[in-house]
Amino acid sequence: MSTVLSCHEVRKAFGATVVLRDLSLDVAEHEVVVLIGASGSGKSTLLRCVNLLETVDDGTIHLDGADITDPRANADHVRQRIGIVFQAFNLFPHMTVLDNVTLAPRRVHRVPRPEAETRALALLERVGLAGKATEYPDRLSGGQQQRAAIVRALVNSPRLLLLDEVTSALDPELVGEVLALIRDLKDEGMTMLIATHEMGFARRVADRVCFLDAGVILEQGPPDQVLDAPSQPRTRQFLQRLATP
Amino acid sequence: MDHPSTGSPSALDGDPYRPSDLQLGRVAYRRRQTVRSVIVAAVSTLVLGLILAVAITGSPGWPRVQDSFLDPQVAAKSFVPVLRGLWLNIRLLFFCAIGALALGLTVAIGRTLRPALFFPLRALAALYTYVFRGAPLIVVLYLFAFGIPGLRLTGTPSVLVLGGCALVITYGAYLAEVFRAGIESVHPSQRAAARSLGLTYGQTMRHVVLPQALRRVAPPILNDLVALQKDVGLISLAGPIDAIRAAQIQTAGSFNFTPYVVAGALFVLLAAPLIAVTDWLTLRAARRQSSVGTA
Numbered sequence: 117m118s119t120v121l122s123c124h125e126v127r128k129a130f131g132a133t134v135v136l137r138d139l140s141l142d143v144a145e146h147e148v149v150v151l152i153g154a155s156g157s158g159k160s161t162l163l164r165c166v167n168l169l170e171t172v173d174d175g176t177i178h179l180d181g182a183d184i185t186d187p188r189a190n191a192d193h194v195r196q197r198i199g200i201v202f203q204a205f206n207l208f209p210h211m212t213v214l215d216n217v218t219l220a221p222r223r224v225h226r227v228p229r230p231e232a233e234t235r236a237l238a239l240l241e242r243v244g245l246a247g248k249a250t251e252y253p254d255r256l257s258g259g260q261q262q263r264a265a266i267v268r269a270l271v272n273s274p275r276l277l278l279l280d281e282v283t284s285a286l287d288p289e290l291v292g293e294v295l296a297l298i299r300d301l302k303d304e305g306m307t308m309l310i311a312t313h314e315m316g317f318a319r320r321v322a323d324r325v326c327f328l329d330a331g332v333i334l335e336q337g338p339p340d341q342v343l344d345a346p347s348q349p350r351t352r353q354f355l356q357r358l359a360t361p
Numbered sequence: 362m363d364h365p366s367t368g369s370p371s372a373l374d375g376d377p378y379r380p381s382d383l384q385l386g387r388v389a390y391r392r393r394q395t396v397r398s399v400i401v402a403a404v405s406t407l408v409l410g411l412i413l414a415v416a417i418t419g420s421p422g423w424p425r426v427q428d429s430f431l432d433p434q435v436a437a438k439s440f441v442p443v444l445r446g447l448w449l450n451i452r453l454l455f456f457c458a459i460g461a462l463a464l465g466l467t468v469a470i471g472r473t474l475r476p477a478l479f480f481p482l483r484a485l486a487a488l489y490t491y492v493f494r495g496a497p498l499i500v501v502l503y504l505f506a507f508g509i510p511g512l513r514l515t516g517t518p519s520v521l522v523l524g525g526c527a528l529v530i531t532y533g534a535y536l537a538e539v540f541r542a543g544i545e546s547v548h549p550s551q552r553a554a555a556r557s558l559g560l561t562y563g564q565t566m567r568h569v570v571l572p573q574a575l576r577r578v579a580p581p582i583l584n585d586l587v588a589l590q591k592d593v594g595l596i597s598l599a600g601p602i603d604a605i606r607a608a609q610i611q612t613a614g615s616f617n618f619t620p621y622v623v624a625g626a627l628f629v630l631l632a633a634p635l636i637a638v639t640d641w642l643t644l645r646a647a648r649r650q651s652s653v654g655t656a
Contacts, residue, residue: 167557196559206554210572219568220558272559 118145118180120276120307121166126175128161128331135161137331138175143276146305150318150339153328154354159311160203162328163278166309167200180275196224199269200278203285205261207253207268213240214249217268225272232271239267243297259290263297270301277301279310283317295321315358319343327351432619439611439620446607447627453525453603454593458586460529465536470566472541486537493534498592502527506599524596532589539581543574580646583639587632594628604628 121143128136135158143149151159164170166177168184168191177185184194207216217240218232227235240246243263253261262282269277279298283291295317302308302321312318318325319339326336327348335348346352380388417423471479471486493501505527506520517523547570555565597606604627608620 169553169557191556192559192561195557198557200557202550202554204550206550208551208554208569208573210576219555220560223564223568224559268558 119143119178120145120147120180121309122178123162123166124176124178126162126165126177127173128158128165128170129173135331136165136172139328139332140175141326141333143307143309145307148302148306148308148310148321148323150322150325151309151311151328152313152315152318152325152342152354157328158331159328160280163200163280163309163311166276167198167278168194169200192224196220196272197275198278199272199274199276200280201262201265201269201282203281205253205258205265205285207261207265209253212250212252213245213256213264216253216264217271220268220272236267236271239271240264243267244293257290258286259293262286262290262294266294266297266301275307277306277308279308279312281311281313283312283314313358315343315355327354329354428617430618430622432617435611435615435617435619436623438615439608439623442607442611443604443620443624443627446602446604447624447631449521449601449603450590450593450596450628451631453521453528453596454590457525457528457532457593458589460525461532461536461589462582464529464533466540468533468537469540469544472537473544490534490537493531494538496531498527498531498595499598501531502595502599505530520599521596521601524599524601528589528593528596532585532592535585536582539578539585540574543578544570546577547573577646580639580643583635583642587635587639590632590635591628594624 119142121141123139123141125138125140126136127134127138135156139158139162141149141162151162153159161170165172166179172185175185176183179194179197183189184191207213208219211219214233214236217236218227218229221227221232221235222229237246237249240249243266245260245263245267248256248260248264253264256264262285266279266282282298283294286294291314295314298308298310298317299321310318310321322339324336325339325342326333327342327346327350328334329350335342335346335351342351343355346355468486468489471482472490474483502524505523509523510517510520551569551573552565555569556562560568594603594605597603597609600606602610604624605621608624611620612618
């Protein structure tokens with residue numbers, strides 16, 4: 117299996133706060149890596165660095181063997197191969213769901229509108245949103261908006277999908293429908309890097325769980341090992357606090 | 362507020378709901394209150410109108426003011442020349458509005474460009490909005506209409522065009538700041554979402570940021586255009602015969618100020634549709650605010 121994403125000693129600081137401390141992480145093709153850790157541990161920042169929404173302060177990130185942290189790399193081309201889904205959905209409120217999904221194919225990949233819409237409708241159909249294609253995002257529930265955002269990220273057929281706490285803004289009833297969709301994607305072989313607070317979800321979807329603390333991966337391994345028998349006291353403490361709020 | 366249906370029995374056959382006596386009492390009370398407030402509003406308006414009418418028409422100078430400002434004969438005689446002048450204002454407004462909108466939007470986008478290459482452009486745009494929001498329109502108008510021809514360059518356009526340029530440059534500075542406020546009001550997460558899909562800076566601006574920004578600033582932009590349509594009359598200071606200038610000429614012939622009142626009334630009529638559209642858009646935006654949550 118080839119390596120899709122390779123982060124090597126990535127460092128990122130905001131002012132005096134060091135968020136990522138020489139962090140290294142590889143994600144193989146078809147692998148699903150789940151990042152867990154407290155707020156501020158660097159999960160979101162790592163995802164934003166991979167998608168070049170933040171510039172790393174040191175270290176390298178390779179996507180399919182190409183260095184994307186090279187300032188000469190074309191950020192637009194890199195982003196076309198990576199999909200990202202945000203905690204707050206970030207759908208474009210002035211466009212219908214269908215236009216949200218087809219914007220990138222039409223404008224970036226120059227796909228003719230009818231072709232882009234056929235493909236988008238097929239994807240929306242799959243996530244049960246075909247009936248909402250002509251609605252504006254504010255007419256959709258949170259779960260529907262997040263599924264639409266996932267479809268928007270998928271329509272470019274990305275090599276890698278980044279999910280940044282995609283269920284944190286949803287009420288518990290709606291979390292299930294989004295998580296089911298992500299499990300389907302895993303079964304289809306999508307390579308994913310996921311930041312989440314949902315331990316049950318991490319257990320079911322992850323090939324590997326990484327526990328981030330203060331900008332480093334403190335511990336990683338198969339989900340049952342990290343979540344049930346953590347070797348680090350800090351991991352144990354974090355998981356205990358989640359179990360007994 | 363008042364739902365008349367609350368007083369009537371439910372339309373649903375299966376629902377045996379009948380409002381309680383308590384609810385019927387509340388509905389009746391609210392209805393009485395509504396009637397009362399309508400009567401109070403009508404009476405107070407009437408009283409205020411009467412007081413004003415009596416105070417103005419009863420003032421010692423009223424007959425003379427009426428003669429020199431509201432003479433029907435002078436009004437009828439000056440109506441056509443003033444109206445002909447107004448046609449110039451309308452044409453000028455049309456071109457100035459387009460020019461100021463285009464200039465304002467360009468400057469606003471220029472001020473948001475981050476790459477170092479555009480530093481001079483950004484600095485120039487900032488300087489422009491500082492200077493021309495501060496400079497009085499009349500001064501700019503005089504400098505353009507009389508200063509530029511004074512240079513005696515060949516191909517200097519007419520005073521009308523130069524005056525129009527002064528209006529465009531002054532209003533462009535105000536509109537630029539309104540546009541910029543709109544662009545910056547679009548949440549950064551929207552840009553992040555667009556860029557992460559692979560859209561370039563320009564594509565993000567055009568398809569994601571500007572459509573949202575323009576929708577938000579449409580009411581204040583239209584408000585500035587209402588102000589522009591009024592200030593277009595200042596062109597008369599530079600010489601062209603617009604509605605104000607025509608009124609001035611008429612006044613000079615009759616020693617009666619009624620033509621100015623005629624011109625003023627025509628300006629108000631001209632502004633009315635634009636003001637109505639602005640109010641409607643503002644109202645619609647306010648209503649939408651509740652449904653459109655996080656941008």
